[in-house]
Amino acid sequence: MFFKSLNPTIQIRLFLLFISTMSTMTVLPYLIIYLSDQVGNVIAGILFLAVMFVNVLGSILGGYLSDRIGRKKIILLSEFIIFIGFIGAAFANSPGGTFPYVTFIFFLFIQFSTGAANPVYQALIIDISTPEERRVVYTYSYWIRNLGIAIGSLIGAFLFFDYIFLLFLGVSVIALCTFFITFLFIQETYTPVKEKKEEKKHMFFLMLRSYTKVLxxxxxxxxxxxxxxxxxxxxxxxxxxxxxxxxxxxxxxxxxxxxxxxxxxxxxxxxxxxxxxxxxxxxxxxxxxxxxxxxxxxxxxxxxxxxxxxxxxxxxxxxxxxxxxxxxxxxxxxxxxxxxxxxxxxxxxxxxxxxxxxxxxxxxxxxxxxxxxxxxxxxxxxxxxxxxxxxxxxxxxxxxxxxxxxxxxxxxxxxxxxxx
Structure with a gap:
């Protein structure tokens, strides 16, 4: 199956996956080194754990809300917050001064929103693909992601510390482009079913029991x-x-x-x-x-x-x-x-x-x-x-x-x- 034969929404999503992966990988792999240099190894480690924690919270919340209010709203909100986060991180590392703790706060918002968007993007692909297509889609996704990682990591390795302001600014522009492309060209793929009041009341306990059974x-x-x-x-x-x-x-x-x-x-x-x-x-x-x-x-x-x-x-x-x-x-x-x-x-x-x-x-x-x-x-x-x-x-x-x-x-x- 060729790329052109895939659903147009999947094609757009794979294109956005490439540009967003490439742009974010110019900065994300080197964030811990930046923080270590600015605030020391111990504090950098603690801040990194905090960033990962909010990513988990974002995934839990994003997946839950996506099944109740739809995919597109969560994606648009997440991408807009990511845009704001990188704009803020850019000006926290502008020629006017470097503020590592302000950068960290903006990255909390970025990673929370990234965590919220990831399971929604996965659900969107499943919504609009057939079981026969998914292996092809995931193969394209794997290659595109790795290509974006390779290009972005190499760019960041040589430009991050000397051009950190411009890199953050560039990533924010890509996030804004992703927001508008999603808004204009990606349709809602899921219509939520209204829940019964009883299900809303007991949902947490049902979820907890399910995970306990798996463990x-x-x-x-x-x-x-x-x-x-x-x-x-x-x-x-x-x-x-x-x-x-x-x-x-x-x-x-x-x-x-x-x-x-x-x-x-x-x-x-x-x-x-x-x-x-x-x-x-x-x-x-x-x-x-x-x-x-x-x-x-x-x-x-x-x-x-x-x-x-x-x-x-x-x-x-x-x-x-x-x-x-x-x-x-x-x-x-x-x-x-x-x-x-x-x-x-x-x-x-x-x-x-x-x-x-x-x-x-x-x-x-x-x-x-x-x-x-x-x-x-x-x-x-x-x-x-x-x-x-x-x-x-x-x-x-x-x-x-x-x-x-x-x-x-x-x-x-x-x-x-x-x-x-």
């Missing part, structure tokens, strides 16, 4: 914990690891001995992020073809071993070419384990409770991202070797958990299906 399934809970460890380690690149590389390589060094190109830690961070994204986009299908006859269990475990080995090296090394090779190893591991892990997740989720399971899994991912703030806090007290050891330990625990899960996968899933 009672051991396989899914252990799977979520293992996935949390993966996300936690991966997120360190633009947080603790990123700050460490930036601080240690604060003067330009040669990228490789046979090139005259010199970079600092900040540039190197952007290169590593871009390398990972480009490798994933370009070589995923090739890696999948090579390992197609391998046993899924071995593919998963070998992929996780490569992934965690690469990130453990990245967390301690300061040599540019070693860091680039380590990212290559981690990226190959990522391309190996992700398809198998996602297949495991789809098998364990019962059809009649899919949304509940996936919502809880999404929260697990957000919690994994939030641990980056914890690493920032403890990095002020622990030496780099201790944190590298912790990352290695998290990887070992994750591999052991998945080793056990793959060993008992069939029996546990069968029990869970019967229990539902």
């Amino acid at each position: 009672s399934h051991r396989f899914f809970t252990v799977f979520s914990i293992a996935s949390l460890l993966i996300v936690s380690v991966e997120e360190q690149l633009t947080n603790y690891i990123g700050v460490r590389i930036t601080n240690v390589i604060n003067e330009p060094v040669q990228l490789v001995s046979f090139l005259s190109l010199e970079i600092n830690g900040f540039n190197l961070l952007g290169i590593l992020k871009t390398e990972n994204t480009i490798l994933v986009v370009v070589f995923t299908m090739l890696i999948t073809q090579v390992i197609r006859t391998w046993n899924d269990r071995y593919v998963l475990l070998i992929g996780l071993l490569l992934f965690f080995s690469g990130y453990t090296i990245i967390s301690i090394s300061t040599t540019p070419y070693i860091l680039i090779i380590a990212m290559l190893i981690a990226s190959i591991g990522e391309m190996m384990y992700i398809p198998v892990k996602e297949t495991m997740l789809s098998k364990m989720v019962p059809d009649h409770a899919r949304s509940t399971y996936m919502a809880l899994y999404s929260i697990t991912v957000i919690l994994g991202v939030s641990t980056a703030g914890i690493f920032m806090i403890i990095s002020s007290w622990l030496p780099p070797l201790a944190l590298t050891s912790l990352i290695g330990f998290m990887g070992a625990v994750c591999i052991v958990l998945f080793f056990n899960l793959t060993r008992i996968e069939k029996s546990i899933i069968k029990q869970n299906k019967k229990a539902m």
